Amino acid sequence: MTREHTPTPAFRGNPFPVSAVARHSPSDGPDFSIATPAVRQALDHVRSFLRTSGEQPDAPGSGGSGHVVAVVGEYGTGKTHLTVELLRWIEGHGEDATHTLYVDAPSDTFQALYKDRFFPKLDKDDVRRRVTEYYADVVAEELADSPLTADAARMLKDRRLHPQEVVRRLGLSESAFLQSLQARLGHITEHSDFGTALALFLRPEFEAAVWEWLAGHPADPVLKERGVVRTIDTDISALEAIGVFAFLYGRQGHRFVLAVDEFEKVLSRGTRSAQHEGSVLAFKKLLEVFAQTRSLLILSGLPDFMEILPGDARQRISCVVRPTALSAEDTRGYIRHALGRRDGPPGGHGADLGPFSEEVIAYLVELAGGNARKVIRLCYHAYQTAAAAGTDITRAMLREVARDQFEASSPQDVRAEIVRVLDSGGWAFAQDHQFETAGESGDAGESGGPGEPGAAVVDFWLPVGGEGAGLGIVLSQSILNDEEALRVAAQGEAASAAANGPSFVVLVVNGYLAGNLSEVVTEPFERVFGYAPRRFPDDFSAAIKGLMQRLEATFNDDRIALIESRMSQLMRQTTGVRSSLDEIGNRLTSPALLERAVTRGVRRAFVAVGEGEPSGEVPLPPAILLRFQQVMTELRTWREIGETMIDSAFEDDHRHSPLFPPSLVRTMGLLHVQERTLTAFRDAVARTFDPVLDKRRESHDRDIAPLCHRYDRLTEDTLEALDHEALDMLHASGVRSGPARRWHRREADAAFSLVRLLRDLGRDVYELSENYRY
Template identity: 35%
Template sequence: MSGSSEPPPPRKNPFSSMAVARITDFGATPDAVDVAITTDAARQALAHLDAYLDERPSRGDRTGTVVAVLGDYGTGKTHLAVRLVRHARQVLADPTHALYLDATADSFIELYRRFMRKLGREGVRAQVSEYYADIVADSLQSSGLTSDMLDWLGSRKLEPQEVVERLGLMESALLREVQDTLREVTNNKDFGTALTLLLRPGFEHSVWSWLLGGAPDQVLVERGITTPIDDEVAALEAMGVFALLFGGRQRRFVLAVDELDKIFSADSRPQKRTMAAFQTLLQVFAKAGACLVLCGLPDFKSVLPPAVRQRIPYTVVMSGLSQAEVREFVELAQEPLFGQGRLAPFTVPVIRYLRDIARGNARNVIRLCHRVFRVADDAERAGGEFLVTEDAVRQAARELFGSLSADDVEGVVRRLLDADGYDHLHRHLLGVGGESMADFWVTFPDRTGGCAVLLTRSLLDNADLDAVVRRVTAVREADPGAEQVLLVNGVVADGVAIQLRELLGREPLVYAERTFPEDFRALIGAAGKRLGGGGDDPLTALRVQVERLARQQSSVYGFVERLAEHVDGVRTSADRQLGAIQRQLGALAGDAALRAPADRLPGEVEQLFRDAVDALDDLTQVDAMFGEAFEHAPTATQEAVHRRLRMPEFTRAAAQALMMQRAVQAFRAAVSQWYRSAGDPDAEDRLEALCVIYDDIAEFLPLFTLEPLFSLPPWSARAGNLVTGVNQGARRTRVHHALRNLSPRVRRAVDRST
């Protein structure tokens, strides 16, 4: 019937819910995440790359370069690295001479092996064959043979081996010349020998196994190759060898290495030998006439010694998107849906507000756009207006970026203050009104007054700002000399931040797991130094230091005691846990179809799904709880079950976790089915469709809805008197790490496995 009251189907959302750059197919047209906005950082990076690609060597000299791309999470480093590789592939005669590599492990050994798999055995063999073809061509020219054979050889209508066989040339002499050339090019005797063996039938497997880090076979040992590539120094040296190999013959070679902060960080500094080898790698890339793009968090470059940093001539720093750039992105992303230049359902004021809330962070901008576009589309389908409002942006920001609960942030602050030995009071009232209450009041024995730590949620509009201003003013009136640290659990709109900067003299501290401990300690230390007091007396300063050390020691002893209590609790529940394990083992046969599908996936892909399912299973432990309830359980156990079931927030969160778990398992089953026809021409598109389906489902199952489960100890450890704050943070981190950006991580792992 034409008068159907059914609402129209939802529009395809042009914005990605995960906002992670696609890296699996460099020949494809970029998707919504990869809409190319040419920011200042992109212009700089492309200019450095173009200068390298356009340079013509003079008198045989080849010059390479190294570019560092630095930026925080979500600023677009991976997107830019992928764009640089795509650009290089369009310019280079051989597109395989531009590679993208992400550091998924914390060592250069695994990075090197992934580098070799990217090059591929046939790719390496083809490169060696190019050197062989040059030598055969020189031999033909010196012999005065016809030019037809030279043309066929140059155009690759004939491989050099075919030419040698047809003309009866002396193969052994030619291969010795190839070996000498490769030794000279790579400056490495072992690689010159091994690479030449790739041209001889029967040696490919042995050579390739050694190149991937295996022990050399007897056929290689007999030729003097006795050392495996199994440590970081050897791996870095090998990467330099292939830069020389691929950058030789006046060719260009571009390698982008992403997420280097996983290897170089303040928490895991490579050894001096490894750092020296990395410095040599940078020198070799320059000598080889190759371009190396190094991407990572700002930490990665800061831990490099000055001698290494000097080998990186260009640094590009990612910054937030401007309002104009956000508008350009929205219009380009919506172009396939609405046509060119369409901004609606967004408006210019909403774009400005959305950019301010996201602080220009590209990933957060995209995720907000995805959420509010869906809200606007749902509203129109329900009879409303297809329009994104500031209220919708605020609500989306609270849902997307409200990561920790207030109790969690308080726990983090308390542990930092205890660990550093500061005297502090929790929820201390400084004046007569409730607004003068400090979440933490930190005092310093050698100083007068103290520092008020004020915690607040996201600050997105004037109402949020007014509430904070009232608190800051009340504290200042109650104690005019007090220092104040404002800690925001969430996000701060740019306009609010500017006004708070005028009020406090600095911007508020926004909680970020990676940098918060260091930033918070610095602010508290600076606040203590600004307070007046008798800190100039050496004896007083010594006494203060001794007292602080004593408090730190007391904090450590307290933690050890709580840990001992936890161990005792785990020991007393061991029998019950063993019984639960037996029950679960007995039930595996009946539950195998859902929890352990028959088709096993490649190791890295399987691990991603297993980590996600196990993290959610450990969080809820619903099966263990109900199983124990029916196992002739004592009254105390029955009461514990009833207490949990009487908590609506627990039952809602547990149901949400179970739905997430089932979604992950269904995603795994779909990927397993995909592998059965992974060689089909449309396999890449089908895999992309599976990832999009999972992302669309995951959008309706946000991780923040699991908060009530984080605040409860696991069922099997409920009697262990856990250190709730520490355990709670660890469990949240595990779940978030396993489930955030699951589909793009699966997509990359599948790409590596195929």
């Protein structure tokens, strides 16, 4: 019997999301959520927040009924999904007096979080209504003492009358009431300038100036005349401003809910805000503000941000939620929902599991280790593969999908990355090192090659001292079955047993380590690393440094040998920096690069001649083209500064000036590489919009997500290597010599503006392409 390979109706459209990344959008309809223990725990706290904060409005100085919830977990565990689910539940069960805001944190500071994410989400009319309610209370308190105006006071309290209208009709002194409002708001918000600004906000002639100031711009002269002089341009003032809005809403019978996703981008080791003690203290104060008001703060992110918080700040977090792994039952329910949503209401064909089976679902969960993002990705790609083959999903098909999707880098790329990390650290190492075990005659090769069971072989060996001690590194591709797991574990055990003296052996997995095999694989190794291009270099480098220091500590008696070893390491680091600069120069003029340049020129000429385009450039949608031009102009300005510095070094009056420091040279080289990366990214995106270069592509099939992801990976590596002190040096030179004057910004903002532009470009291009109407 011949199998029919034509997809059946059961494969009509893939019901699983391709990205497996949760997003929050007010327009999103209700989504399916699995009631894991973490979800139930978080919802319990949200219900408690709505119940306790609904009893009575908070008064100044009261204990408050606010909550701070931290959703903490690693990549792909469902943090964003859980956060979005909490917001949807609040929006569905809260009253009209509940106001929710969702922001994704920028890779920057609290100031950027406020100006670029938080404030744009505020509604001007809604803020004005909150201030008006305070004004109504001030007027009502004055009118309540007279029997003639008691009814008007009650109607003001019930929000059935507008305070401005009452003041005008009764001929009362508006200025006196506004002064009282100013004092009231200053007391409530704990900041007199915010009290003044918000009181002036009710007067039409000041409305625009106040809103501009709240957005982070310098105060208009009309505000300065009235005591509002500072600018919301620091972490501390930005956090104070967020707290002011929590007070403004929470002390007037409203519930204010703020969710900040990817919070580690603002507060984690290495971020600018985390390194400033005042910023951390101001954030601790913000936690207190939310706890004192009818407010809920949800912080979602990697565990990194919890490590930065002082102990007393962590105590102000009401609940720490850690997303739990999905079970086979959870996953079965998700698959049923996805298939049912595609094929109709539950109970019809969508209630079936096909092309999945109970056995396959259980195996899928084992492979994914219960990680929500991995489960969804495997579902999507397994469904695609089964649809193409016209068969049900099998265990072998899942393993093939896991290898294809999670082995994003080739083994050669992983080895090259490890070599780069070791070189940059100045460590001496040998590749494909095989130990001489007892009883061997010297021909170690007969005992088994790399990867064979029991082979005493490591892919990298970092010696410590002269007695055979050291650090071994074993590389492996995806580990998806028992045979692969036992082979890698045996290699780790053999290497540990064969090493002389103190030693460690670590494992780097390029791809997927099945959750059910993790314990077997990790036991023989000191550490196990999953290779992820973005985070691996930093995490691996830090871990290797720590392990090497632990090994060196065992040789404390031989201090001279340690000093010699450290000096050799320092010399290798210096040589590595020079080699990197030479490599950058060689790449900029490589034959492959020249060939691509010629190819682009021919393509552009073909477009211009064959299609009648007046320009040799491939057309891009205006919004995307403008975004590229903005970033390119910024990078070009930095390059011009570097070129000016180099030119000035050969002027007569600079003949005795010192050479450029290595950090500055490296930074200029990295900026040059980034400029070339940007050009290549732009050209690649342009080709997806070009009907001449690819006539077969239909407009609705255009997908630039892989290009944006590739740009993000390349750019993140560059940004992590940039030296901000060197950027400040470049900027200062540019201000003196001319190229940087066009920026019209303070020196302290220039470097972070550059980093933000480069880091956000991939996301912006993707979003603009999604919104572009073909």
